[in-house]
Amino acid sequence: MVDKELLFPYDKLRDEQKQLIEDTRKAIDEGKNFLVHAPTGLGKTIGVLGPALKHAIENNKTVFFLTSRHTQHLLAIKTLRDIDRNFSIGINCCDLIAKKWMCSQPGAENMPSAEFNEYCKALREDKLCEFFENSRKKGKLSSKAEAALEQIKAKMPADTEIINTICRNEKLCPYETAMFLAKKANVIIADYNYMFNARIRDNFLLKSGKKIKESIIIVDEGHNLPQRCRNMLSEKLSTYAITMAIKEAKKFGYHEEIEKLSFLLEVMKDLASGLEEKEEEYVLKREFVKKIDDVMNYDEVQDRFMIIGDEIREQQRRSFIGSIARFMDMWKGPDKAYGRTINIKETKYGIVLTLNYRCLDPSIISKEVVNESKATIMMSGTLTPTEMYADLLGFKNYVMKEYRDIFSERNRLNLIVEDVTTKYTARNNEQYKKTAEILAEITNAVPGNSFVFFPSYQLRNYVHRHFESQSRKRIFLELRGMSTEEKNKFLAGFKGNKKRGGVMLGVAQGSFGEGVDLPGDLLECVIIVGVPLQKPDLETRDLIAYYDEKFGEGMNYGYIYPAITKAMQNAGRCIRSEKDRGVVVFMDARYAWDSYRKCFPADWNMQITKRWKERVGEFFKSSNSE
Ligand code: SF4
Known part of the structure; x- marks a missing residue:
């Protein structure tokens, strides 16, 4: 029903769409x-x-x-x-x-x-x-x-x-x-x-x-x-960037600046002196500014780095010195609705310290x-x-x-398996074994391909050890930080395996958790193991405290709801059109709690089950007979 009044150019206008x-x-x-x-x-x-x-x-x-x-x-x-x-x-x-x-x-x-x-x-x-x-x-x-x-x-x-x-x-x-x-x-x-x-x-x-x-x-x-x-309003400075800036200063003959940059490196180490036992800690605005001001003038250094950055960019595309100037400028910004931390990480460049200025309020x-x-x-x-x-x-x-999910009601089976959990306090080898066993039972009952999402690579690896001996499917392991080319190659291999059925073991926040479309029978099952909560680091704690003060909803807005959104995005990889059919399994006891279940749309009709293997088998049997 093409409709000029509605500017609707297609043949079929569904009730829900007309309402929208x-x-x-x-x-x-x-x-x-x-x-x-x-x-x-x-x-x-x-x-x-x-x-x-x-x-x-x-x-x-x-x-x-x-x-x-x-x-x-x-x-x-x-x-x-x-x-x-x-x-x-x-x-x-x-x-x-x-x-x-x-x-x-x-x-x-x-x-x-x-x-x-x-x-x-x-x-x-x-x-x-x-x-x-x-x-x-x-x-x-x-x-x-x-x-x-x-x-x-x-x-x-x-x-x-x-x-x-x-x-x-x-x-x-x-x-x-x-x-x-x-x-x-x-x-x-x-x-x-x-x-x-x-x-x-x-x-x-x-x-x-x-x-x-x-x-x-x-x-x-x-x-x-x-x-x-939040990302648009956040900035960071790492010891790696300062080291590169020193090389840049040497290359372009800014000898006076080498000393200033070396001092900046010392300031970072000084700020991180308490990081022996922990990975991160808070830093005050004045701590960083004062340590620099004690030896040279913060604003003058920033201005000088800005000018040098512009000069270097006339000769090459990027300037680390210029990016330090940008950070120094941002660091002078407000405290309210922002968090300031320093953290230490082992990276491919060695141990790197990073000073973060993060926005909490979009x-x-x-x-x-x-x-x-x-x-x-x-x-x-x-x-x-x-x-x-x-x-x-x-x-x-x-x-x-x-709006109601009209396809989900008949095309999707949403199950909750509450027999396992990835809660930090409950993580142990028994849980990993049990998780692997249930995963194998479900994915072996799926005729085609399955995606399994974990909260972290570490947890995925623990479960994978037990899973590989029980799975009858080909296993595809997502790698951390895949390039677009690697992702495409990986997906092509996965799709090509749909007849025999493959199982992709990845992470909720990884390359395939969002924005990947596998229509038709290319993906028949998605399993979300655990709740993809953010690491309870200082930024997460800041978010919780900020939203508690602003809305009285710290835990929900800063911690739980973003994880549920992520789980729903993962689940959405399965049904991309009205013709797709599939099973989604939420594997964690917490999904059965009222406080978590109420976050999902009511029409998802999520059912707690102990008969996961049978339910999945029956669903695909009935799909094939239709
Ligand atoms: S976007 Fe690229 S092509 Fe256009 S002005 Fe900038 S540098 Fe030149």
């Missing part, structure tokens, strides 16, 4: 923010993009579709193309990814983001970027860039790949050219940074001429936004954006408890809704 469209339209018309928990497969993207676009076109507003995933950029573009093909409403779209991924300078994509921004700025200011120079003439678009823009417009709605290819062929800067595209765009697809990172946003809004209050902002995979915002940057916008729609398949996200991000004037 109506609710989104109402929220935008009333200028309210809208928090949406809606399961995978419901069709969220068209459900919110259609009404947002309609409102934007009729009222001269701009839709921002913010997502951190490449696949979601592509899905949003595809949805716009489907709308355009059916209704020809004149969509002007600009698809933006992080600037370093759009940059025409070779090797830019390998630089850390903060370093890249300094590098790009220095090149532009010194007129050393030929691509930038080719793109602009006296502050306006050059004729070459104008011609490229026409080529891009002819391919509307164009994705970043089209923009990059056309601009690189013409030796232009894709980002600068895209800014001119953004000026006329009624839909901008971009990473969260373009709205929630103050520096990137201000620069982007200035160049594109867009205004927050004239924007309808859609935040996709919104459960990730709190941590992303609403510092999110609340202005969401409350100033015409309407912000935040959606996710794991946005429960929804009111927590409203609190964490500082939403005002909002409505929220949880």
